[in-house]
Each structure stands twice: as C-alpha cells, then as structure tokens.
Amino acid sequence: MQVAHPARLRSWLRGAFLRPSPSEAVTIATDEIAELPHRLAAHFGIAAGAGWQAWLSALFFVPPAQRAAHASNFRPARFAVHTTFRSLDLLIRLVLTLFGQLIAFTQRATDFLSARLPDLDFLQLERRLDRLASSDLLALPAVRWATLALALAMFAIVCTTPFSLQAQLVFLLAMWLAALIVRRVMGNMSKLILIALSLMASARYAWWRLTSTLDLETGWETFFAALLLLAEAYTWIILLFGYIQTAWPLKRPVTRLAGERSDYPTVDVYIPTYNEPLSVVRPTVLAARSMDWPADKLRIHLLDDGRRDAFRAFAAEAGIGYLTRPDNRHAKAGNLNHALAVTSGEYVAIFDCDHLPTSSFLHECMGWFQRDSQCAMLQTPHHFFSPDPFERNLSTFRRVPNEGALFYGLIQDTNDLWNATYFCGSCAIIKRKPLEQIGGIAVETVTEDAHTALKLHRLGYTTAYINTPLAAGLATESLSSHIGQRIRWARGMAQIFRIDNPFLGKGLSFFQRICYGNAMLHFFYGIPRLIFLTAPLAYLFFELHVINAAAGMIALYVLPHIVMSNLANAHIQGQYRHSFWAEVYETVLAWYIALPTTIAMFKPSAGSFNVTSKGGLIEKTYFDWHISRPYLLLIVLNFAGLAAGLLRLFYFNSHEAGTVLLNMVWTLYNFLMLGVAVGVATETRQVRSAHRVASRLPAALHLPDSTTVPCFTQDYSMNGLGLEISDQHALALGMEVQVSLWNGLREHRFPARVVVRNTGTVGLQFAPLDVQAQADLVQCTFARPEAWRGWKDDQDVDRPMQGLHEIFTLGVAGYRKLLHMLADGWTRRKAGMRARFARKASR
Template sequence: MSFLIEDHFIVSMGGAAAAAALAFGSGARRRAALVILSAVLSLRYLAWRGLFTLGGDEWSERALGLALYAAELYGFIQALLFCYQSASPTTPEPPAVPEAELPEVDVFVTIYDEPVEILRRTVLGCLGQDYPEGRFEVHVLDDGGRSEVRALARRLGCRYIGRAGSEHAKAGNINHALALTSRELVALFDCDHVPVRTFLRETAPFFRGGGRLAFLQTAHHFYNDDPFQRALRPGPSPPGEQDLFFHVIQPGRDRYNSAFFTGSCGLFRRSALEQAGGFRTETVTEDIHTSMELHARGYGSLYLNRDLSAGLAPESLEGYLIQRRRWATGAMQLLRLDNPILKRGLTLHQRINYLASNIYFLLGPPRIVYLLSPLFYLLLGKAPLKTELPVFLSIYGAHYLASLLVLSTLGRGMRSAFWSDVYETAMCFTLTAALRSLVSPRRAGFEVTPKGERTAGARAPVRLVAPYAVVFAALAAGVGAGLTELVRNGPAGVTVICLVWTLYNCLLLLPCLAAAGVTFQRRLAPRLARTVEAGLHTGGLALRCRTRDVGEGGVLLSLDEPAGLEGRDAAVELPCGEKTVRLEARALRHDERDGEVVAAFAFTAAPDETAAVLSDLLFGRPESWSGAHDAHPRGAGARVVVAAVALRFAAAHTAALRRLSPRLRAPVPLRCELPAGSGELAVRTIDVGLGGVRIEVRGRRPLPESIWLGLSKDGNGAVEARVVWQRRSLRSVRAGVRFVEQGGGAAIWRAARELS
C-alpha cells in the first residue's frame, strides 16, 4: 500500500505542477494543453473512484455511492462542455457604414406588469439613440393593457401597441407587433434594459445589405446588485452571477455560430423571423427556442461582447429563483419537444452547444446529492465512498487543482469555483422541482421576473427559506457528530473527508441564507456611480463640487469644504450631454465618507421631469458601463465571513449617514464660556460637526442650557450653542450641543479634521 500511495503522490504532484505551469503561461496552445491535462487528471480520478471506492456492506451504502458517482460524472460532463463553449471567444468589430446606408429599425420595448418608471428609463434611452432621424421608431408593446403605459408612450412620443389578451405571453406580444410594423430590422428590449445612445450605431451596421445574419445579441449588464451581492454589502462582493455567461460562454459559442438570443438587447432581421414563423410559442423560453430554429434553417448569428445597455438583476432571492425556474422549465420543454440532438439542420457544434444549455439545468439533483452525502456517514454511519485519506488527497487534489486552474484561465476572472458552487446550491431545490416539465412539458405557464420590488422590510417567504434552513441545521448537526467522532476515535479517513465536506457545504449555504434575509430596495429610483464636475448653489454660495452618485431622485456630492446645509434648499447643476441642467433640491444629509466631505440632496421636481433631463448622464453615454467587469474575485473565505456579518452592520451603516452636517471623531480642546460671567471651563470634543458637537467636561458640574464654545488656542470667536442633552458619570459630564447659528462650528470642524 505504501508503494501505491507514493506512486499516486508522484503522479499527482507532477500533474498539478504541469497544470500550474500551463495556467500561468499564455496562448491558445497552452490553454488547450491545460484543458487536456485537466481532463486526464479528472478521468484518472473518476476511474479510481469507480474501480476502488464504490461498494459497501449494505445496499444503502452501494446506492449512496452510485448516486454520488453519478453526480460527479454529471459534473465532469458539465466541465467538458464549459471548456468546449468558452475556449475560443470571438471579438467582432462593427463595420463602417455610411449613414445613408444604415438599415431602418423598429425598436420594440416589451412590458407586462412592471412599474411604469422602469419603462420610462428604457423608452428615453431608446428615443435618445444617436441614429439618423427617421430611420428608427420606438414601439411600446404593452401586454398588460394598462392606461398608464398608453399615457406614458403618448407623452414621450413613441408608438403604443396593445392587444386583446396575452396569449403566448412575451412571444405572442412580439409576434403581434411584428404584424403591425415593417422596417428591415427589429431591436428588442425588455422594459428594464436601457440602451446607451450608440446601441443602434454599433449593432445595425452588421446587417448592411443582404446575407444570412438573422440576429445579433449583445452582452447584458445590470446596474443594481443581485441578492447575493446585496447580502455582502458594504463589504467586498462577487462578480455578477451572469457575467460568466455573457462575457465568457456566449463569445465562445459565437465561434461555432451558436450564440443565442437572450430575450433582450438584440437585433433581428425581419425577413428571417418571418420565414421562421415568428417567435416560437411552444416553450416559455422563446428566446433560445427561436434562436435554435433560425440556426436550423441555416441562418447565422453574431455575438457582440459589449455592454451597450444595462438592466435590472432580480432584486430578491424569490425573484432570482422565479427567473431560474422559468429558464429551467424552458430547458426541459426544449429537451422534450424540440431536442437539439434530433433537430434537423443544426451543425454538430450547434447541437453540442444547445444541448449544453439545456442539460445545465439538470444540476438540481446532483447538487442535492453533494449537500446530503456526507451527512449519511456522519449521522447514520453510511459511507458514500471507501478510501484512505492520503490516497484520496493525492488523487482528488490533483483533479480539483487542475479544474480550478481551468476555470480561472478560461473564466477570465468572471467566476470562482466557490461562487459557482454557491449559485448552484441556491438553485438546486427550485431546479429539481422544475424537472416535472420533462414529464408534462405543455403544462408550464410563463412566469414574469419581478422588477422594481420596493416593499420595505419584506424578506423571502418561509417556504423559500425552509429548504436552506433545514439542510443547514442538518449540516450543523453533522459537524457536531463528526467532531465527536474525531475526539473519540481519532482522524479516520472517511470521517475527516465527510467533516471537511460538510463544513464546506455550510459555507455554501451561508450566502443563500444571507440573500434570503435581504430586504427589498427602498429607493424609488436607483443611484448610479457617476463622477462629473457639478455646481451647488445654496444660501447665496456658489460651490464647485463633484458627483459621487446620481439618480432620478437625487445626487450625492463631494465638496472641498463643509457647508452649513441645515434647512436649506439648493440648486444643483449637472452636465447632461452637451448642455448643463439646473435642478432644485433639498439637503438630506451632510457627512464625511472615505476622507471626503459629502452632501446628499433630493431633487424636488417630479421624477418624470428629472428622468428626462438626466437620462443621458445616467444611461446614455457610450462609456457608461466600461470597466464594469474588470474586478477579479477575491478569496472565498473572506466573502463568506462578510456574508455572515454584513446584515448585522447594515443598520449601523445606514444610520451613520443621516446627519445634515458631517461628524468627525477627534479630541479638539475647547474653551466653554458660561453665561453671566460665570467663568470658563476646559472641555474636549468627542465628535464634531458643523451643526453641533459632543463634548466631555471633567467633573460632575452640570452645564447650563446656553454656552459659548471656541478653540482653546483662539481667544476670540466663541459661538453660541444650546445644550440638548447631558449625562453625568463619576468623573465627567458628556453633553450634546447644537450651535445656534447654522454652520457655526466651521472653525472647530476644520480643527477636528486636521487632528483626524
């Protein structure tokens, strides 16, 4: 046995070292060699698992072992398909086309029951396209028949298209509009996806003239945090959950003419759609189904890996799972009703890529097997595998390390293995339930992903959280049982493996539970990070400043110096396109953040008005989303810790931003003049703001209601103040003091800033 362990160790170390050397190199050949080496090490692991670790004394152990082995085989197939799809991405560039030859475009914006303010942003973005006048028209496709949608379309100057009923959901809505329009190209946007003003100019030229290009898809970017990212705020958060698909997998599929339309932010050639009979209505995922139909008819597609629009990611865990359930249901319907392996007209590459998209949603049962398998041993004594720890670490370690290096190399920093496991864990129960569509594919209904959820304080319902909570409790019990076993009998191989495995599963569930506890957005309109020069006019002052974030409802400004803003109205000047707009506002808070003085303002104009004037600044600039995916994921452990504690500090983080003057913690020595010539006291500040201070006075003598405060080093310039509250301790008195004159504490605040 010692020879076998040594032999395994040498092979594993050699394979791991070779994989690391290939991963840290560059070039297509190195990437191909890394993928091949990783596949060999994985096949070695699977062969060893199948030949030497299965079996058991009881049928239950054999069944458990086979279930786990089947889950690992599924994971290996998924890994191969990921490599196949992402190994060779394309980078097309728009051709130069004279303006007179640009195709004419009908722009469709679809809506069902989403909030009208979300639709307004998208319509404004579509109307603001930098495209020749008269060569495009915007249409609002209302499947909900709402009068407010009709009124908005009329007010903004675009065409309203409604219909009687909502048969076939989104696909029926689009097909109805296709029959009422006639331009050469059709651009499609969901009501929450706002295009930059160059969207049509960067995409439509690809369709110039005839040809077999049927559709073009662009990347999806999301300007809000998904529930997992929100659960980790204010700490570091992972990349967007869909970044890997839109910036790695879709560009790779484009190499084989098999990228597919993803429901929004794409263009179609009308003649191709008409030949295919419009959008497919047999499944709830009309986007991928229609794409496959066009490919089967010999048409081409193109994927442009650019963030030319931005939309809303699901804002709650429930919305996230509703969306994934619809995708999984559509995938199961496609496997049953129009299987890509059997569909005539597809190339071999297209069959493989479409099959990969469908079988991905079979991950539910394998992931549940991964979650529960170690518990059978720790709680029931049923081992899912038979092995010795050194051999397992050697063979599994080389396989796992090579797999991590492949994901890191091909994934281009868009996803870590830990977060892939988290997302699969979050979806596994929902996707398992969706498998019933394999049995009854025609019974599924279309579910709209909730958008604009703003129910303050609402969290995921108990029925949604229960599976995570129950499994987490069972895993915690398993950890306790495993530790007890280690103390009693020492570190046996299978015990150590199952204990570490169970701890990892607990880590996977923590972000899921944190995401379930995230409340919905409170703001009516999102705030976007935008840094531009701005002007602030308040109380007769004209200040130059910079924006930190901007929204339809207000703005956060960075000031060079503090300003007394209590009770003041103001006007904020912002650059929007080629002009400067002036918006009336009122001060909400004034504080210090990250070493800068910041002031938050709410616009007093109606959101309808501010949305129109701020549309270009918020969404229209071509560089709006550049660099959004540059950040690489950090270590998994740090994120899990943040996920566990972020909610505890969320309330404190929010409460710290509510003052109308900034507060600094600094011990500034002050003189305190008492009224009626009663003398002076030496005091020291605890924290300082423009509107007031907290002070500490040695001794137990209470302070009078009115006092005058000034810097100890300055014999003049004391300002009148009112004592709001005071508390005595054994050695001192602490008091909260408010200045009578607005901004009266400017000199004290500057002294505090120097000290801090």
C-alpha cells in the same frame, strides 16, 4: 440480539423489529439487566442517584474531569452547543493547518523552480505558443490528425495507469506545480494546456471511480453509491462541455455602418411590459427615444399587456407607439409576435422594460448585419446597475462578479466563435425576414428567447455577439424573485431539451450542439447538487461506504480533479466568476429547480410564464423563513452529521479515522455553503425609490446668488444626484439650486433642492421634471455611450485560496445572521407571551 448478517441493514431491521422464532429466542439474565446501569455509572464516573442531567452530560458533552468544575453552573443545552462548536472549531483548525502546510509546500516548490528559471520570459513564451498554434505545419490536416491521435493515446495511457498511494501523491504535486507555472502565461495556449491538465486529472479520477470503487457489500451502499456516481458523471460532462464553451472567446469588434444616414434600414424598437410600474418603464422609453438613428427610420413601441391608461397617456406624451392586444396568450412571446404583425421595420430591437439602451446602441450593432447578410440576430450583454440579492445581502456588489457575468462576459463570447450565440430576450436586434421565416418568436417554451435562436441556427442563419455593455437594467430585488426567475429559465431550458433537443435533428454543427446542449444540461444541476450536499451523511449516520476505497486514496484521486479544475477555471474565467462561487449559486437554487426541470422532461407543457418583478422596495431587514426552509433542513442534517462524525471519530469508528475525517471535511464544506445560503436569505434594506449609480461625471452647481461651483457627481438616479463639492460653499438644507450636466458638448440644467449635506458631499433631489427634461437627464446619465464601460475595473482579482477564505467568512457570517434572527424572534415571542399573560391577568 442475534443478527445473521451484520453487514446488511435489513438483518438489523429484522432483528430489531420482528419477533424471533422460539428457536431463535435468547434468554437474558435479569441480574445482568439490573447490573448494567451501575456498570455504566462507574465507567462514566456518575454518582449514585444522579439525575438525568448528569447522565446526558457524561454521555455526550462534558468529560468526567471537567464535570465538577461545571457543576455549579450546569445547563445541558448550553454546554452541548459549546462543546460541539468547540470540537468543530478544533476540526476546522486542523484541516486548515494541514491545507495551509500543503499550500506552503507547493509555494516553496514553485519558488524553488522559479529561482532556477530566472531568465524565463513568460510573454515571449506566450508569443511562441501562439505562433506554434498558428504555424503552417499544424495547419496541415494530416499533421493535425496525427498529433491528435498521438495526444489521445498518451492521454489514455496516463489516465488508465494505476498508481500506488505514493505515486499518486507525486502525480498530484507534479500536476499542481505544472499548473502554477503555466497559469502565469497569458493567452489562449496556456488555457488549453491547463484544460488538458485538468481533463487528465479528472479522467484519471473517473477511470479510477468506475474500475476500483464500486465493489460494495450491501444493497443500500450500492444504491447510494449509484446516486453519487451519477451526480459525479453529470459534473464530468458539464466540465468537459464548459471547457469547450469557454476556451477561446471570439472577441468580435464593433463594426460601424457604412453609407449615408439616408440609406440606413428601418428599425422597430419593442419595449414589452406587463405589471411593472411606470417609474421603471419611463427611463427605458426615454433612453430608446434618444438613440442616435435617423428619426424617420426609428419607431418605438410600448407593448403593454397590462392595458393601462397611464401608460397610454405617457406614450402619447413621449411621442411613441402604444400597442395592446385583447389577451395575454403566450405571455411575452405572444406580445412580441403581436407587435411583429402590426409593424413593418426591417429590423426589430427588443429591450425589457427596465433595460435602458445607450444612445450609440444601434450604431455599434447594426454594422454586422451589413457585413454579414446571413446574420439574423445580434446580442449584447445584459448589464445591471443595481445589486442582485447575492450582491446586496452579501455585500459583494461591484467587488465579486455576479451570477450572470460568466455567461455574458465569456460563454456568449465563445459561443460566438462557434456561431451559437443565444438570443437572451433583451438588448438584441433581430432581422425581420428570418424571424418571420421561423414563425416569429418561439412560443412552445417559457424561454422563448433561446428557443428562437435555436430555430434560426437550424435554418443556417448566423448570429453575432458584441461583448460591450450597450444597455443596463435592474437586477432582481429579492431572493424570492430571483429564484422565481431562475425556475422559469430552468424549466424553459428543460422544455427545449425535451421537445427540440439540440443533439438531435438537422441544421446544427457539432459545436453548436455542444453549446446548446451544455446550456440546457447546466440547469439540471439541482438533483446532483442536493446529492453532494447530503452524500457524506450516508456514512456519518449509517456507516454506509459509498466509495469502496481507503480514505487516503480517495483524497489523492479526488484532489487532483478538484484542484486542477479550480486552477484551470480560475485562469479561464476568473475575471467573470470567482472560485467556489458556482457552488454558492447552485446551493441556493438547487432545491427549487430540481423539481421543475424533472417535470419538464416528462411533461414539457407543464408550468407557465412568470414575470420577474422589478423596482420594488425592502423597507426593513428581514430573514426570508419561507425561502430558507430547505436550507435550514439541510443545515440541521449536516450539523447532525458533524455531531455524529465526532462520535464516530472518538468512539465508534476510531479504527477508520481517515474515512470519518474525510466525510466530516466534506460535510463541513457543505455546512459553510449552506451558511452562505442563509446569508443570502437575510434580505437587507433597499429603500430608494430609484437606484443610484456610482459614477464620477463633470457637473456644475448654480447657487441662488448666481455663483457657479464646478464639481463632480458621486452618483445619480432619476430622482437626484450626489455631488462632490468643497466645504467652503454654504449650502443649507432645502436650498433650491440648479445643477448642470453635459451630453457631449451640450449643457442641460435641472432644478433641484439640497436634501443632504455632509463633509465634502451634497445630496440633491430633482424638482418635478417634464418629459423633455427627463429625456435630457437620461441622455446625460444612463444613455451616455460610455456609461457602462469600465464598470468591472474595480472588481477583485480571483485567487482560489482567497475565494475559499471568503466563502468561509460569508458562511460564518450567515450563521451569525441566522442566530441573530432566531434570538430576535425568540425575544419578540417572549414579549408577546408576556403581553398576553398581562392582559389575561388584568381581566
């Protein structure tokens, strides 16, 4: 074939598929065609007359020296998989060895510096940095502006100065060592230093990418390079905004109400519901009824958009209000607005139907409305006592922070510093007058909560956030439900960005715009994440260079950006989000939110409100093939990319081994992330009708012979208890007993029977309880003022390298689950085929 321009893809396509002109036709000697198979057979050591299996083995899998050893047990598919995974294993070991040596070198260098600074008191250094930040000199506007100008000038010089390969390596090691020392210092100043170092490394990388890597040769390379650059630019913006949103949390304390109880304001409690079962709604109603507030000042309303007779009867039995409406227009927002029109409390407390408030909720929240007359809304965290699909399917519950921990633990707290706390739809209190002033709960988008807060802030009202869990609820039960909920959030935030953009319009401060803008831009990660999951395949499949630079230079520019951002984020948010877990969440959700967010930008009215199901059961472990289709497609592509990379590394592109290895390492990282995704898609059993909360509370077991046994709870639910008890007491299965729990100093007894007896523990199932007994049980367990404090004390400490190792382990485990499910499916399919053949034969 004659190709006019070998570097251009269209020249190859033209030569391969279009008929050449007579002047371009090339005559090929037939003897050359006949001789070619013999030449190839001699080159690969294939005997004359060998079958296609020998050719397949020689070309792709088994080296000639090993072919004879495997001749007696030859299975091409088995050897293909074995050889590919063996090659990948060697590659992984090589990468981890090199990375481990780099880590060891850095650790030795850090220890070397630490040994020569034996008298450095990090606590004293922290205090000095904080005093410097609050000094009178820096409080002067002229000094601040001069310091800022000097810092920006130095920052620009460092970021734009070109370095050689060796100088860039020294820069990487110097910044790494500086970060490892600074991160030992606690306090906000050390956070700011790490943020500055991270932004410096990222800005150097961004400048280098924009000025030195875009000189590409072909149209296809330019196209893919532009996609990658846009995805990277998105991450740079999110990184900068994220630092602003997490650098300095306010940590607002609880303020108690002053004055007599008779002067307390009136509060309406709204509990909206649509299709949730009564078993989920009942505990929330009983917990709300037990809140410590004057009875004549508290009115509880069950807002039932399902219009169910059983709920009406329960509301009457529980002594609360029951509200319905003729239609379900505007979903939850419309339900709340209807209740707002027929009630009259000065304040409105809103709880999702599965969020149980503690008895102290109102007492700990209402004080800030008294202290700040402009405060229109106060939000508390959404805490979940059941595992979400990530926590349950990956076995990380209460060990690794969940997906929402970063938002409720840190981001909202820092938003509070800038008066940008969002309303999150539940576990919040809103003042009626400002809410009516903006026309009630926003109905223009499917995320009515955040849009409502934005409208309040545009009118100049303040909001508050108390970072103490004062209510708890159920997490999503399955990955499909979880994805559906996130799709709604993503669509809603994109709708707000389109129709009420926080960067436009009046009423918001600069930092309020940043906080709201980042919250909305965050949900546009779908397309960038998909680009990152497939970008290295452009080279591995088609040899397209999307970054025009040597592999060594790419690594030495991108590594400071990645390493410094990970070290900074681990220091700032490690308590709330472990390293590399953001990529896990984005990998699982990216495919599903990419299209809704894109559509919402062009057609904001598209889409509808979908209710997140709660309280379901998963009777047996299964693999969600429907949800996993995009993961499986990406796995196949990345696996094929790794296989192509091996061929390029050893045969086709051995002259640029560094570029091949760099793209293979990137692909391998994506491959591991996708392994974690399929691990999440393997739904594990959840057969309890009521979730149990692990908690050690004082209890007493009353036996039929009037013996009272002091003990402690191991866990509790609305259906039963687990107790820690000595083995000296004879407890038979089915024995009817009574168990005492305490609400403060008040003792409450509950009838139960023994259903489980193990060494040192006993499981009890409650007898049927009336409404008052259920309310007493809720007060002794879920609604205790301190019920959810200290919940995160047992979580693992974030260490970036340990986090990377955990992702590696979970990725491998995900593929094991996938292979196990494939094997089970194949076994069942073969059994079904045999059964059908047997039935046909019997006829």
